[in-house]
Amino acid sequence: MASRCNLMPRTTSRSWTPEQIDFLRSSAETGVSVSRTSVVLKRSVQSVQTKAREIGAPFPTMHQVRRKRLADEAKALSAEGLPLP
Numbered sequence: 239m240a241s242r243c244n245l246m247p248r249t250t251s252r253s254w255t256p257e258q259i260d261f262l263r264s265s266a267e268t269g270v271s272v273s274r275t276s277v278v279l280k281r282s283v284q285s286v287q288t289k290a291r292e293i294g295a296p297f298p299t300m301h302q303v304r305r306k307r308l309a310d311e312a313k314a315l316s317a318e319g320l321p322l323p
Contacts, residue, residue: 252281254289262286266295271303 254262258279265275275297276286290296298306315321 259289259293262290263293263295266290266297269298272297 261279262275265278272283272286272290276283279286287297
């Protein structure tokens with residue numbers, strides 16, 4: 239008979255190394271997306287976002303990213319003399 243322990247998902251907690259925290263801080267400051275950072279660190283997006291907030295270097299929200307991108311595109315169009323959409 240199979241033991242019930244094998245049926246339960248195993249949860250583990252890994253500590254953050256100083257190198258990972260440095261990478262996380264630099265990624266947030268340079269504008270790397272939270273999803274790319276989570277892939278590199280092999281951690282969930284949620285854990286990366288939470289840790290970034292804890293160390294005082296939160297990633298921008300999707301609304302902030304979209305707003306900045308649209309503003310940059312509008313600035314580039316106006317610099318070229320093209321009408322804004």
